[in-house]
Amino acid sequence: MIATPPPPPTPAPPAGSNGHLPHDETILGGDPLEYISASRLKSFLTCRLRFYFEKVMALPKPLGPSLHFGRAVHAGLQHYNKARWRDGDRSETAVIAAYEKAFDHPEHNQPVAFESDEDRNTLRAKGEPLLRAFLNTKQIAPEKKPMGVELSLRAELPSLALPLLGIIDLVEADLTAVDYKTVASTPDLSLEAWLHEIQLTTYSLLIEEATGEPSPGNELVFLVKTKTPKVISHRVPAPDQVQRDRYARLVETYANGVANDHYYPSPGMHCGWCEHRSECSAWKGGAA
Numbered sequence: 001m002i003a004t005p006p007p008p009p010t011p012a013p014p015a016g017s018n019g020h021l022p023h024d025e026t027i028l029g030g031d032p033l034e035y036i037s038a039s040r041l042k043s044f045l046t047c048r049l050r051f052y053f054e055k056v057m058a059l060p061k062p063l064g065p066s067l068h069f070g071r072a073v074h075a076g077l078q079h080y081n082k083a084r085w086r087d088g089d090r091s092e093t094a095v096i097a098a099y100e101k102a103f104d105h106p107e108h109n110q111p112v113a114f115e116s117d118e119d120r121n122t123l124r125a126k127g128e129p130l131l132r133a134f135l136n137t138k139q140i141a142p143e144k145k146p147m148g149v150e151l152s153l154r155a156e157l158p159s160l161a162l163p164l165l166g167i168i169d170l171v172e173a174d175l176t177a178v179d180y181k182t183v184a185s186t187p188d189l190s191l192e193a194w195l196h197e198i199q200l201t202t203y204s205l206l207i208e209e210a211t212g213e214p215s216p217g218n219e220l221v222f223l224v225k226t227k228t229p230k231v232i233s234h235r236v237p238a239p240d241q242v243q244r245d246r247y248a249r250l251v252e253t254y255a256n257g258v259a260n261d262h263y264y265p266s267p268g269m270h271c272g273w274c275e276h277r278s279e280c281s282a283w284k285g286g287a288a
């Protein structure tokens with residue numbers, strides 16, 4: 001069924017972070033056809049109506065504690081990699097200080113939905129051992145300077161219906177894109193590679209366009225916040241032609257769907273962590 005989105009519950013939703021995005025896209029709202037990113041594409045394909053609430057209307061919602069924690073850990077990792085790049089202070093003290101600063105000062109002063117001060121403090125205390133585990137891992141090679149940290153890339157590719165945009169956590173000297181994931185339990189690596197195919201294909205396409213070199217593949221680094229924290233690295237090959245063709249078709253599906261306002265709910269397991277269920281339940285559909 002072709003359907004239109006519901007009328008906006010607020011007349012002019014502000015742009016800004018709503019706490020649901022990977023950091024490849026921090027400004028929400030605006031024209032969804034201006035560019036495509038991994039987070040836009042994945043959100044649209046998961047549930048078009050949630051995409052509409054999150055990315056088009058940018059409805060403000062409190063930040064979930066797990067996402068806030070992940071962002072703060074990311075700030076510590078970012079400090080570490082920038083210090084590698086600039087020969088700065090990459091000591092444990094400096095990395096943990098960057099984490100604590102980010103934890104204590106959420107971006108844009110966005111409220112975080114902690115259940116209590118005790119929950120907040122318990123979560124905050126998990127960052128230090130997790131970052132220590134990261135710094136102790138042998139997977140890190142500090143002597144090698146990265147190619148870029150928080151690298152923002154844009155590409156206009158003939159194969160894609162829209163310009164492509166992405167911000168990559170880390171690009172190593174050999175052009176491997178590295179993406180950090182903070183997770184609660186030991187990941188199933190082949191499943192994770194499958195789940196993050198859109199993100200990793202995005203990175204490979206952006207790096208190839210920027211450098212003119214073939215992507216050597218990408219790396220997912222999981223920081224597992226178990227009682228004894230651990231760090232697991234998983235190398236994923238560059239996308240093959242089937243994956244590239246599939247990606248182009250998905251971008252085309254996005255462009256056509258957005259151009260025609262084809263937003264409708266897709267109930268599933270993901271509804272369990274959707275913060276737009278009240279808006280969704282008010283949706284009545286309608287012909288385009």
Ligand code: SF4
Pocket residue numbers: 047048049050265266267268270271274275276277280281
């Ligand atoms: S509750 Fe489920 S179906 Fe409704 S918008 Fe959220 S994810 Fe989509």
